[in-house]
Amino acid sequence: MPTTNPYDDDKLREECGVFGIFGHHDAAAHTALGLHALQHRGQEAAGLVTFDGEQFQAHRALGEVGEIFSKQEVMKELTGHAAIGHVRYSTSGGTLVRNIQPLFADMEFGGFAIAHNGNLTNARSLRRALVKRGSLFQSTTDTETIIHLMATSIRTNLTGRLIDALLQVEGAYSVVAICDDQVIGIRDPYGVRPLVLGKLGSAYLLASESCALDIIGAEFVRDVEPGEVVVLNRGGVHSLRPFPQKSSRFCVFEYIYFARPDSVVDGIDVYSTRKAIGRHLAQENAVEADLVVPVPDSGVPGAIGYAEEANLPFELGIIRNHYVGRTFIEPTDQIRHFGVRLKHNPNRALIEGKRLVLVDDSIVRGTTSRKIVEMMRLAGAKEVHMRIASPPTTHSCFYGIDTPEKEKLLAHQMTVDEMCSHIGADSLAFLSIEGLYRAMGLPGRDDKKPGYCDACFTGDYPLSLTDHEDNESGQLSLLAELG
Amino acid sequence: MPTTNPYDDDKLREECGVFGIFGHHDAAAHTALGLHALQHRGQEAAGLVTFDGEQFQAHRALGEVGEIFSKQEVMKELTGHAAIGHVRYSTSGGTLVRNIQPLFADMEFGGFAIAHNGNLTNARSLRRALVKRGSLFQSTTDTETIIHLMATSIRTNLTGRLIDALLQVEGAYSVVAICDDQVIGIRDPYGVRPLVLGKLGSAYLLASESCALDIIGAEFVRDVEPGEVVVLNRGGVHSLRPFPQKSSRFCVFEYIYFARPDSVVDGIDVYSTRKAIGRHLAQENAVEADLVVPVPDSGVPGAIGYAEEANLPFELGIIRNHYVGRTFIEPTDQIRHFGVRLKHNPNRALIEGKRLVLVDDSIVRGTTSRKIVEMMRLAGAKEVHMRIASPPTTHSCFYGIDTPEKEKLLAHQMTVDEMCSHIGADSLAFLSIEGLYRAMGLPGRDDKKPGYCDACFTGDYPLSLTDHEDNESGQLSLLAELG
């Protein structure tokens, strides 16, 4: 959902999705369709770069994929057999056109385009060093750091320079790039963000999630592995492993909320995992009730699992209005408290006099939870038991997810009891961290080698946080630019 | 869904929703919110007229409610304590700004604004007579006929003229109007289209569905009755009954598809009715299967009811992409067959090797059904049993719903067996007409006095079809106008 809607700000947000294809005569259209399937990973802007063997073509704009790439005059310019694309959500006022990816640079040995999902944790330190030596940054994205590191590398081919650059950065990244007439896909050594490999006829593809393969009828081949560099070119697919090996730490929140339920990421089916989470939630936190009601849409699979396990009816007690768009009626003070109803309406006839289990995927600031509980009570619910299909979110993410500062996370400020009373529920329960790992099919959390990044629940950050620990000013540019 | 999306054309479409309010200082903002809740009844255009005791203010535009009424400079002009609004879907190229409602006219005794849900079945005949006498039509809507009948009435107040006009028209209508410093709501004598009365503080409201009351926190008072004229003014609510009494024939398809599941229309809760339909569907057409899968979003409540009755798991086997918007990537030939996937993606991990019951609300042309069955098979479903939560749609609607000509309705062309083979399912079954009435809580269909309009299933048209039987040319204007 778009950032300008004031009633939808209570979720963590995936910041990006990427897509790449090599060896298809209609590379741009397939990339546009792939980005459309990944739209949930970033709704603010999208871009696409193609390569025809000699020249690169680009189109980048604010807006949704369907708007940006629906015009024939745009698509017919995007010629070539190779393409990469990006959807983006940005965290702050920095909605600058020059920040829209893929980024592009003319380098000594040719052109280079890159699109990035994730977040570099030492980008600011590297930027300072690069500026000192004469590099000029044009965007405020961390991704541009990679390009300048490449430009100043002494290696004599672009792929080598790219690996050179990535050996210097820290953080989480799944990257797609075009250079030297090939499309390259890279996942960081911990494999924090997803990246899958697909095949369509003789063409190979890369995408953040498998749903982007489905939309174009491509076949899922395998996940790109943590620390793997996959090169797609006229010779097919090649694999390099230039990074020191690490133990994998895939983002567990992709299963809880970010990924689409019809995707398979990092080898596991998202929808079934969400249902399993719902079942474990019911086992851990049973309550007497009449109905299980999901907070739509993200709470639905968890609620189905919960209802099955608890043997309670699953019912659509809250109806979501899908017409909530980019802009809406500016709320005057007197109508502001109806805000949440722009998106959600209680199914009054169903709810009245009932004891409800409300299932949501997570609580961030708690603002929406509070409004929804109140809405259920006004609609006549007798009891409202809130069940959250993840552990309490107590820490910020620095690996590519937009989270509020730790201080604004409700679970950082309060105990579960305090949270329950804050949101006005009759009871509130979260899935335990052990329960989460069990829902993932593991016996529990192995604290030495947990297998997933769960830092938002545990504070156990697998990758160093160089910039975060750096006390220097965070302002990346002295320039504020309109439009 | 907007008309320009080529992949979503296989549903009947409600053509309009209306809203009215009298006696609130913030009438325009409340009307905009009400229209937002009614957006599913018309996505092409919206309009709003307010009255401040002396002057009328209007704003009408193509687009969704949230876009049109999100700007402060628009809202601040829409002053007054009375307002009516309209959302509209139009059937053909006639997307003219001058057709957007509410329509307005300066008449001898003051200004008059009107918004209309439904369809007049003798509008063309009346228009011909009015043109002959010197009336000039500016739009091509049937609604304008009402205004000219009023203008040429000899009654000396506008309310009287409005009733005079409505006594001459045939067809289905729920109308809201402003004149003589009052807001008027009228439902045709058969009550084909819905209209409810609500209350917010001391203000009274009218809306097509109760969900438009919920969004602004208004209280549901009652349905406006068939043939009733409700007048909202400084004296409160008054009721007139100028029409000869008829037996009610509310549109049964409102329960099947048009109305929002969280609405209560004509006294009955939509969501529960849909679930009941699903249960009757399961009783009538049982099949051995592993999963019940809804075609989202309209098939969901029926599928929940079916699953409960059949004691099968309810699962989200098809994921809907809610980012499908007004425009999309123009499909080149090679990618056209992926069209349906822009909106729907199979949940492959769930489906593979399973026997599915697919539940949809209706089949119109059958194009989407066919693609979805094929998609399920490609995703590995072992068997696909299609169950439709309504009887076969064999006849066109002339009462305010956009239906294809009878010849294009799949159920008009084929038997159920032929349809099954056409869409490629292992089995296909529809709810019986008797089952539909039972799901409505009746013992069955009383053929003499059925209680609902079910002409699209039975061909039993309760209201005369004057224009339809008229052989003269259908062109309403010699003028073709761009944008």
Next chain:
Amino acid sequence: MPTTNPYDDDKLREECGVFGIFGHHDAAAHTALGLHALQHRGQEAAGLVTFDGEQFQAHRALGEVGEIFSKQEVMKELTGHAAIGHVRYSTSGGTLVRNIQPLFADMEFGGFAIAHNGNLTNARSLRRALVKRGSLFQSTTDTETIIHLMATSIRTNLTGRLIDALLQVEGAYSVVAICDDQVIGIRDPYGVRPLVLGKLGSAYLLASESCALDIIGAEFVRDVEPGEVVVLNRGGVHSLRPFPQKSSRFCVFEYIYFARPDSVVDGIDVYSTRKAIGRHLAQENAVEADLVVPVPDSGVPGAIGYAEEANLPFELGIIRNHYVGRTFIEPTDQIRHFGVRLKHNPNRALIEGKRLVLVDDSIVRGTTSRKIVEMMRLAGAKEVHMRIASPPTTHSCFYGIDTPEKEKLLAHQMTVDEMCSHIGADSLAFLSIEGLYRAMGLPGRDDKKPGYCDACFTGDYPLSLTDHEDNESGQLSLLAELG
């Protein structure tokens, strides 16, 4: 110049220009070019209606002709061998799309389109009577009155109905219309507004000024005569004279300011007339000076004539910036007094220390004159003698020209001496009314039969002012509409 520019409001404004063509396969493109040549007669909106023998096509929009008709997708829809067009400047907030001409109506005997230059002086009275009988007005233009009079006429062909209607209206009008597969041009019996007839191959044309014939290489045939109805159809050109004969009163201000200098209107060449005016101005009001400087652009021909007669150098002492457009930098208070310089800059090097004769075509409110005199002094002029190439404008126009109310006309409020001191000039002189007639080639003004309408200088209004003398409210619609 557009209405939103706050620095250009000190001129009278022609309200419309019209164009028509019959018998050309590319009627729309020629009409668009003709309207472009008439753009100075109305910059706010433009419209074009074509007829292909069966159907009418229309496109109307706010903006300049070049913008509105530059797109191929627009032009290719405007098919047919007959077309009429209109450019429009409107006086007030009434910038409504529904007011843009040509207006169109479906009548009993076919379609009818009309475009009108001028102003009907009894439109409001007629409108009241028509509304009483049931006619519904959709615009607030006086032109719509003509259409309703036609609709309610008992004649059985449209041309007859049009003449019927015009026999009932009072005021000034030059009209072009399409009906019955012909293009009709009409000039009111006094011939207040211009209309010329042209020929291009076998096609005939009508235009407000001859410059619209030149742009498409058409030949000037003759002026349409006062009270003449010219019918262009497959049979060629026909002429009717249904009105009682009057003595001609063509608008003399067309020669002073409105018409383009390269036009010939009502038989007389505009540029030469403006130069002759300048010469008579010099004869009547000689002054010792160094330079003659025009206020650009309208003062230029008069200044050339003045300079020749006075034997003084003609110099561009004021440079006009032609980039002043539809919008400009909103003037904060501190820079508001530089306003006039957005459009005019003194040619300082030329002016310094000189005695100037400034020549302008007229003074309306006097605001610009005052600023220009001040600007000349700041640039170092030793003396500034203002000479106006028309008599003092003391009365409002009701015949199709936008003038301020009489009370706001500087010449209504002050004597010439007072005006001189108000604008800060060393001397100020106007052309006399006798001088004006002499410049037109007449011996002087014949007060009984002046030959021109000069009401703005003399108050001698040739046509009745029914609406103006009517005391009823002037509001034409109870509806205020955005956009």
Next chain:
Amino acid sequence: MPTTNPYDDDKLREECGVFGIFGHHDAAAHTALGLHALQHRGQEAAGLVTFDGEQFQAHRALGEVGEIFSKQEVMKELTGHAAIGHVRYSTSGGTLVRNIQPLFADMEFGGFAIAHNGNLTNARSLRRALVKRGSLFQSTTDTETIIHLMATSIRTNLTGRLIDALLQVEGAYSVVAICDDQVIGIRDPYGVRPLVLGKLGSAYLLASESCALDIIGAEFVRDVEPGEVVVLNRGGVHSLRPFPQKSSRFCVFEYIYFARPDSVVDGIDVYSTRKAIGRHLAQENAVEADLVVPVPDSGVPGAIGYAEEANLPFELGIIRNHYVGRTFIEPTDQIRHFGVRLKHNPNRALIEGKRLVLVDDSIVRGTTSRKIVEMMRLAGAKEVHMRIASPPTTHSCFYGIDTPEKEKLLAHQMTVDEMCSHIGADSLAFLSIEGLYRAMGLPGRDDKKPGYCDACFTGDYPLSLTDHEDNESGQLSLLAELG
């Protein structure tokens, strides 16, 4: 005039205008007004950067100054006491937003913004060297070279780095920049492009032409001298002279066509110079005729001078339509030959039967001249004598003016006699190069030290043409980008 108008392509085009101000609380609004006065130097795009002591603010867009800077929400963001601005015309498809100036960079010692009028003749060679060392270019403008040279300089303050950079570039430039809380103005050592210094209260200003000082009521102080660096800061105005001294070669074409007639540039009044050129043209090329007619608008001052000297009447024989805008009716084949009439119309009544002297400022390709001569003949001119107020344009400019390649210049292809017959005139004559220098007030051209750059007439290029002589590919970027 905008580049998309196909009928206006027969002039050389100034590529840029610059403006700067330091020490005014309303720096942005004054810069916007200054840019408006310089709009004739570039109509394609405009930009403005302000500095408030800590942060830079920028707004850059395609379009005219009046559109871009007319919105309050734009202007209120552009805070600060220092500002620079730029208007731009670009030669080719390279209408990229990222090419719009002022350019900005975050450097080691702070932010830096720059706007540039002129053209660097070794930019491509420098770019290649910088890319080799790791610099990444984001635009395709030569101006960005300056910024990268600064970034890689070893000097420790930005002003020093800027001078360092300029010592390495060759070509013509007048630059304004902001860094270190000062506004800097620089003119290249030959002073090819203009730059003037002004004063408004305690604030100092820089502008391409003096007309930009007039519009805001600022006082002209002096020209910035060739090779001078002017620093405006809290201490007032300071002057540096870091470059080796050269003899001045100001662009003589600024007097012929580029500069506004009301400007004084490089110490000389433009309007008087144009009139003097007209007088010398008359002396050198007398002809028997009835009228002197300017090709508007650029031929007007020359025609006035010619008419005075030849003692012939000066008359507006061609009327220019100022509504020719950014777009126009796409000319179908049959109407293409009317193209020139969109802009120019003959004043037929004046011309018929007359012998004309047509005065234009220059002939580039000759396309417009040919059409205008033909138009005069069709309007009935008896003889058409073309007189050009400059010598034949035989060479391209590489110093900031958009000229066709030499091969397309009519005077490069033909003798004057051939040109005369090509354009269809009765006679054709150009001002001699000696006559041009005499009109500038000199005794004639001093071939050793001409004092002006007249390379377009003589091929005597004062500055080296490094890039032009370089045979490497001219493509500056492998990336083609839409919008």
